[in-house]
Amino acid sequence: MKKGFKYDFTLLQILLIPTCVALSVVGYQISQMLKLPLYFDIAGLSIAALLGGPWIAALTAVLNHTVNGMIYPTALPFMPVSIAIGIQVGICANKGMLKGPIRTAIVILLMSLIGTIVSTPIVIILFGGVTGSTTDILTAAFLQSGDDILNAVFNQTFIVGLVNNTLNLGLAYFIVTRISPRYLSKTNYGSKFIKPNKKVYDLDGEVK
């Protein structure tokens, strides 16, 4: 299947966007319902990146933050963070970087690094180093131990991002590998997640 900016916007691919945005919002709701300290709000974005590729993921990020921004305007400035992560995961998945634990670990490290580099200046300039979530305690702890605000926010975002991205990407990968091959083959980037069928059938449809 042809890939790239020109070919990625088929109707099936475009319809991935609303579904994945909704999954992100619902993922956030579920993690609140289960009282989890981490938010599964980029699992939807990761699914968009794995199936739809980097550009669909970038649009998912834009729409996701716009929808969140209607109720939580403080989510709006963080749009570039999700766009960057979406594009990066999409490219990495397309290049086959999710095969094997070492490569996957590199992808997660990259995700956290990119997310941290993009979000740290936003957090410091706009919000004075505060994100409004419970992980601010970690920033305060770094500040207390003598770090300056740049280092404190950077370390906090990186550590939280590492845990968060591992779980989100793990969840997304787990689910994507369970989607029916019929659907995966229709998306532009999903076909590499189809598990090869090892059973060999004879003409009567019986397993040989």
Next chain:
Amino acid sequence: MENKKSLYPTTKFWMLLFMFITIALVPGYKYQYAILPLVLILALFSGVIKQVTLNFLRSTFILCIVIFLMQGIFYPGETILFSVGFIDVYQEGIMMSLSLTSKIVAISSLVILFFATTKIKDIVFSLEKMGLSPKATYVILSTLQIIPALSAKSETIMEAQSSRGMETEGNILVRLKTLLPVFTPLVLSSLEATEERVLTLEARAFSSTAKRTQIYTVEKRAIDYILAAVAIIAIILFFVLRGGL
């Protein structure tokens, strides 16, 4: 709210742009903090006061409190304003938080007011009139329809799985494990639904490039032109005066 009373979305956009520019560039914090009561008064007259207050408290209020705490305690300052136990609160930190939070409060209250008083339908219509592709506008509208549907579905799945013995309480590992039996069916079923939606849309000539007619329209009125012009002139004047000073 009656549609006739509402302004055209782009008119509101120009007014918002003027507000954002002044909020970002006017020094101090008194002007910025004056916007919150203004927003609340406008919300009161628009009948959305409850929604605006609730969203504001949920999104911005706690964040601002944390900013005050963090900056007040950790900002490198010299003048100690007051001390609570062993914690010193510095004046410089408080000044810094005031200038940060005033902008956050002003901008986020305006954004909340904008989305509370503007129908998404109207925004999408004006976007399409400005030349955005119908595919894009469909994606925006259907996102807002899918979210509550998927949210309801996730609750159904959760109940169904707990009736099969899934534990939703316990230590963090137990709760983390419940994510899989909730999330997997949710994603799988909603993706299958996309496939069906493609067929439905194509059966209704969604990808056709012929000119579309609108069943829902918003008209610009005289007041829209006047207010938009005033806002644009105000933006230009603001920059001219600032440059001259």
